[in-house]
Amino acid sequence: MRAPQRELPIVTAEILERLRERRPRVHCITNAVAQTYTANMLLAAGAVPSMTTAPKEVRAFVARADALLVNLGTFDNERQKAALLAIAEARKAHVPWVLDPVFIDRSKPRTAFARSLMTKRPNALRLNRAEYEALAGGKSDRQALADFARKHRTVVGLTGETDLVHDGERQIAVANGHPLMARVTAMGCAGSALVAACLAVEPDPFAATAAALIAMGVAGEMAAQRARGPGSFAIEIVDAIYNLDRKTLTANARIR
Amino acid sequence: MRAPQRELPIVTAEILERLRERRPRVHCITNAVAQTYTANMLLAAGAVPSMTTAPKEVRAFVARADALLVNLGTFDNERQKAALLAIAEARKAHVPWVLDPVFIDRSKPRTAFARSLMTKRPNALRLNRAEYEALAGGKSDRQALADFARKHRTVVGLTGETDLVHDGERQIAVANGHPLMARVTAMGCAGSALVAACLAVEPDPFAATAAALIAMGVAGEMAAQRARGPGSFAIEIVDAIYNLDRKTLTANARIR
Amino acid sequence: MRAPQRELPIVTAEILERLRERRPRVHCITNAVAQTYTANMLLAAGAVPSMTTAPKEVRAFVARADALLVNLGTFDNERQKAALLAIAEARKAHVPWVLDPVFIDRSKPRTAFARSLMTKRPNALRLNRAEYEALAGGKSDRQALADFARKHRTVVGLTGETDLVHDGERQIAVANGHPLMARVTAMGCAGSALVAACLAVEPDPFAATAAALIAMGVAGEMAAQRARGPGSFAIEIVDAIYNLDRKTLTANARIR
Numbered sequence: 126m127r128a129p130q131r132e133l134p135i136v137t138a139e140i141l142e143r144l145r146e147r148r149p150r151v152h153c154i155t156n157a158v159a160q161t162y163t164a165n166m167l168l169a170a171g172a173v174p175s176m177t178t179a180p181k182e183v184r185a186f187v188a189r190a191d192a193l194l195v196n197l198g199t200f201d202n203e204r205q206k207a208a209l210l211a212i213a214e215a216r217k218a219h220v221p222w223v224l225d226p227v228f229i230d231r232s233k234p235r236t237a238f239a240r241s242l243m244t245k246r247p248n249a250l251r252l253n254r255a256e257y258e259a260l261a262g263g264k265s266d267r268q269a270l271a272d273f274a275r276k277h278r279t280v281v282g283l284t285g286e287t288d289l290v291h292d293g294e295r296q297i298a299v300a301n302g303h304p305l306m307a308r309v310t311a312m313g314c315a316g317s318a319l320v321a322a323c324l325a326v327e328p329d330p331f332a333a334t335a336a337a338l339i340a341m342g343v344a345g346e347m348a349a350q351r352a353r354g355p356g357s358f359a360i361e362i363v364d365a366i367y368n369l370d371r372k373t374l375t376a377n378a379r380i381r
Numbered sequence: 382m383r384a385p386q387r388e389l390p391i392v393t394a395e396i397l398e399r400l401r402e403r404r405p406r407v408h409c410i411t412n413a414v415a416q417t418y419t420a421n422m423l424l425a426a427g428a429v430p431s432m433t434t435a436p437k438e439v440r441a442f443v444a445r446a447d448a449l450l451v452n453l454g455t456f457d458n459e460r461q462k463a464a465l466l467a468i469a470e471a472r473k474a475h476v477p478w479v480l481d482p483v484f485i486d487r488s489k490p491r492t493a494f495a496r497s498l499m500t501k502r503p504n505a506l507r508l509n510r511a512e513y514e515a516l517a518g519g520k521s522d523r524q525a526l527a528d529f530a531r532k533h534r535t536v537v538g539l540t541g542e543t544d545l546v547h548d549g550e551r552q553i554a555v556a557n558g559h560p561l562m563a564r565v566t567a568m569g570c571a572g573s574a575l576v577a578a579c580l581a582v583e584p585d586p587f588a589a590t591a592a593a594l595i596a597m598g599v600a601g602e603m604a605a606q607r608a609r610g611p612g613s614f615a616i617e618i619v620d621a622i623y624n625l626d627r628k629t630l631t632a633n634a635r636i637r
Numbered sequence: 638m639r640a641p642q643r644e645l646p647i648v649t650a651e652i653l654e655r656l657r658e659r660r661p662r663v664h665c666i667t668n669a670v671a672q673t674y675t676a677n678m679l680l681a682a683g684a685v686p687s688m689t690t691a692p693k694e695v696r697a698f699v700a701r702a703d704a705l706l707v708n709l710g711t712f713d714n715e716r717q718k719a720a721l722l723a724i725a726e727a728r729k730a731h732v733p734w735v736l737d738p739v740f741i742d743r744s745k746p747r748t749a750f751a752r753s754l755m756t757k758r759p760n761a762l763r764l765n766r767a768e769y770e771a772l773a774g775g776k777s778d779r780q781a782l783a784d785f786a787r788k789h790r791t792v793v794g795l796t797g798e799t800d801l802v803h804d805g806e807r808q809i810a811v812a813n814g815h816p817l818m819a820r821v822t823a824m825g826c827a828g829s830a831l832v833a834a835c836l837a838v839e840p841d842p843f844a845a846t847a848a849a850l851i852a853m854g855v856a857g858e859m860a861a862q863r864a865r866g867p868g869s870f871a872i873e874i875v876d877a878i879y880n881l882d883r884k885t886l887t888a889n890a891r892i893r
Contacts, residue, residue: 158416158432160670164822169867174822175740176670179712182744189743200435201459203713228431231445232438308623310420310430355425356619363868367820414672414688456691457715484687487701488694564879566676566686611681612875 133297134378137336138371140327145171149191149325153318154178154208156198156227159311162359163194166315169367170340172322178207187214191325194318195242198227200235212245221248221324225317230259243277248330251282251317251337267296282320282334284313290338292331299335300379301342306362308355316341319366335380343377344369389553390634393592394627396583401427405447405581409574410434410464412454412483415567418615419450422571425623426596428578434463443470447581450574451498454483456491468501477504477580481573486515499533504586507538507573507593523552538576538590540569546594548587555591556635557598562618564611572597575622591636599633600625645809646890649848650883652839657683661703661837665830666690666719668710668739671823674871675706678827681879682852684834690719699726703837706830707754710739712747724757733760733836737829742771755789760842763794763829763849779808794832794846796825802850804843811847812891813854818874820867828853831878847892855889856881 150173155163164174175186180203187193193215195208215222224247226239236259243250243260250260257265261273265283274281275293283289288299306312319341323333341362347369348361406429411419420430431442436459443449449471451464471478480503482495492515499506499516506516513521517529521539530537531549539545544555562568575597579589597618603625604617662685667675676686687698692715699705705727707720727734736759738751748771755762755772762772769777773785777795786793787805795801800811818824831853835845853874859881860873 156432157413157669158420161417161673161822164670165867165871168820168822175743176668177712177740177744181746182712185744200433200438228433231431232433232441234437308424310417310424352620354620354623355421356616356623359421360616360868360872364864364866367866367868412688413669414676417673456689456694484689487687488689488697490693564680566673566680608876610876610879611677612872612879615677616872 133335133339133380134374135371136332137339137378138374140323140333140336141170141340141369143326144322147326148173149322150175151192151194151318151321151325152187152190152211153194153196154204154211155194155196155314159196159198159314162311163315163318165363166366167318167322169363170319170322172325178204180206180210183207183211184214187211187220188218190220192321193220193222194225194321195222196225196227196314196317197229197235197239198314200232205238208242212242216245221330223247223249223251223317223321223324225251225314226256226260227314230255236260246277247279248324249280249282249320249334251284251320253313254283254285257283271296280330280334282338284316284338288338288342290331290335295331297335298381299338299342300381301339301346301377303345303349305349305352305355305358306345309359339374339378339380340366340369343374346377347373389591389595389636390630391627392588393595393634394630396579396589396592397426397596397625399582400578403582404429405578406431407448407450407574407577407581408443408446408467409450409452410460410467411450411452411570415452415454415570418567419571419574421619422622423574423578425619426575426578428581434460436462436466439463439467440470443467443476444474446476448577449476449478450481450577451478452481452483452570452573453485453491453495454570456488461494464498468498472501477586479503479505479507479573479577479580481507481570482512482516483570486511492516502533503535504580505536505538505576505590507540507576509569510539510541513539527552536586536590538594540572540594544594544598546587546591551587553591554637555594555598556637557595557602557633559601559605561605561608561611561614562601565615595630595634595636596622596625599630602633603629645847645851645892646886647883648844649851649890650886652835652845652848653682653852653881655838656834659838660685661834662687663704663706663830663833663837664699664702664723665706665708666716666723667706667708667826671708671710671826674823675827675830677875678878679830679834681875682831682834684837690716692718692722695719695723696726699723699732700730702732704833705732705734706737706833707734708737708739708826708829709741709747709751710826712744717750720754724754728757733842735759735761735763735829735833735836737763737826738768738772739826742767748772758789759791760836761792761794761832761846763796763832765825766795766797769795783808792842792846794850796828796850800850800854802843802847807843809847810893811850811854812893813851813858813889815857815861817861817864817867817870818857821871851886851890851892852878852881855886858889859885
């Protein structure tokens with residue numbers, strides 16, 4: 126194992142430190158509701174967002190980016206076209222990319238599109254249980270996750286009350302987080318962007334995906350201590366990501 | 382009268398409790414500026430937002446939604462098409478819907494479109510005085526409001542310094558609120574979304590509309606006590622909606 | 638000199654007071670990521686935003702606006718078309734306008750479009766060093782800035798660690814601001830919108846541009862004193878703009 130579980134909080138701290146030093150650019154093709162919050166979460170973590178979805182310039186933005194996020198939350202023709210161009214460019218330029226198949230469980234054309242994108246080998250996949258089951262066409266138990274990750278040569282980051290990260294061989298469960306995370310729009314989308322940012326500075330996609338989910342979960346718990354509701358929570362978790370350090374991570378990460 | 386005025390604070394508290402228990406999904410076709418704040422206000426109130434405006438999937442989202450909001454603030458071709466499809470589906474599936482004719486007083490094509498939507502019988506209408514006068518083509522005194530509500534078989538929620546709610550027979554005035562509410566973009570839009578959420582759990586559209594406006598007004602006053610300006614006010618009112626309870630409502634609602 | 642440097646903090650305070658009294662409407666054709674934050678910053682300053690980008694109604698919105706902002710951050714066909722219509726209307730109706738050529742250094746079609754807009758004589762230009770160098774096709778030293786401003790009969794507001802304002806004859810440097818301003822998305826875009834708002838109430842475009850950048854810089858320093866990270870900073874600076882007064886400006890502005 127390249128990233129033993131007991132060391133993951135330290136690995137997470139190191140990845141966050143690299144983000145703050147290197148300031149990688151993460152190009153995001155993401156939905157209209159999530160764009161601003163995603164950009165702010167990336168900036169708080171040390172990364173630099175770019176967000177254009179215009180087909181005529183998306184390749185130029187991706188070619189020089191350090192990672193790519195493709196989020197299907199706004200499913201218009203422009204974004205679908207931009208996603209295909211961006212992914213083609215990312216593969217050509219060896220830019221790692223993450224797929225977030227938002228709400229594919231509610232719309233068959235989205236499911237079909239997400240499945241077609243899986244053939245283009247995302248380095249990581251961040252989604253919830255309902256989205257996973259729509260995408261995989263089956264259950265989300267550990268064996269199924271392992272098979273799916275192996276088949277698609279990807280890392281699955283399945284978020285929920287407990288987050289699971291699987292790359293086909295290695296698996297961890299992250300028990301951090303807070304119910305208020307489900308009361309702020311775009312929180313999952315921002316988490317997927319953080320996976321992309323971590324991929325920009327960490328060659329092991331399993332460690333990168335785990336680090337992003339651990340960071341979000343621990344930051345959520347820090348934020349909940351100060352928040353009085355979902356409005357202040359949304360602000361506090363951005364501050365918490367900005368301030369997250371090794372000591373807080375090792376004291377609070379609950380990884381199995 | 383099904384909802385006597387002295388009981389409305391309690392009715393409001395009960396509707397908010399039902400929102401938190403049942404977590405209805407509210408589909409919003411709303412403007413680009415308001416999407417994120419609207420989603421966060423709905424989540425704070427206990428509802429679940431969905432926001433797609435893609436014509437190819439909007440019917441599927443509306444068919445299984447518990448309420449629909451149509452907000453005309455972004456007046457592009459896609460959203461107009463989506464609005465028509467969504468409303469047709471809502472009527473077919475008996476999903477209650479709310480119209481928010483944003484800025485129709487500033488643009489004749491919007492006025493014409495809003496008038497055409499009135500023939501599709503929104504369960505409620507949330508708008509300000511200038512928008513009402515553009516839509517109705519006349520004054521906004523009590524008698525005119527009553528006639529308009531009766532003619533269109535809808536509930537009018539007219540917001541301003543004092544909010545008026547009229548269904549053609551019943552009328553109330555809500556004297557709650559705070560000037561900072563006019564200093565945050567999308568506050569009215571978020572209020573309309575809350576009307577839709579209340580319609581999802583309350584069969585009487587007069588009570589639902591009144592409850593949403595009472596909740597916003599009282600939450601605005603709670604928020605203003607903590608805010609230092611419109612930035613913090615926008616956050617505090619989301620927290621206040623999340624925390625609003627029967628005691629605060631009965632102590633603070635000013636209904637005539 | 639119409640606006641001697643030692644008086645600029647007072648001129649800034651006076652312009653802010655006029656904004657709060659007159660409440661000018663600023664029409665913004667701006668990018669999807671920046672729309673909400675820009676609207677909230679304008680409202681905090683006392684201005685009233687409108688944001689439509691629909692070609693069929695943009696002329697009607699601009700004709701009666703008090704200032705126009707054209708921001709190229711979202712480079713789609715609709716916004717390009719809307720920008721051209723809006724600028725034509727602004728020139729016809731003598732509405733002052735500001736160009737913010739976001740990210741033109743990263744995309745050749747944006748550079749070409751921004752250059753074509755320069756021929757339509759924006760009253761002011763707000764941009765960073767990389768964007769300026771892409772637009773001007775050369776260096777950003779003081780002499781080059783002066784020549785560029787003179788040639789295009791515009792005011793250049795070049796923001797960075799120190800902001801420079803040049804109109805071809807007069808120049809000032811504003812040393813206010815805080816590093817957290819670069820950690821919040823749309824902060825520069827919101828600053829450009831504030832330039833437009835100031836142009837609506839101040840006939841001297843040099844004073845208007847300087848006032849907006851001084852106000853943002855001082856508000857940023859006030860906000861940083863209270864913020865715990867970029868999340869709370871983004872909120873605090875909106876409150877700071879709302880509360881900014883003559884005393885705070887004269888005590889804190891650092892103008893050379």
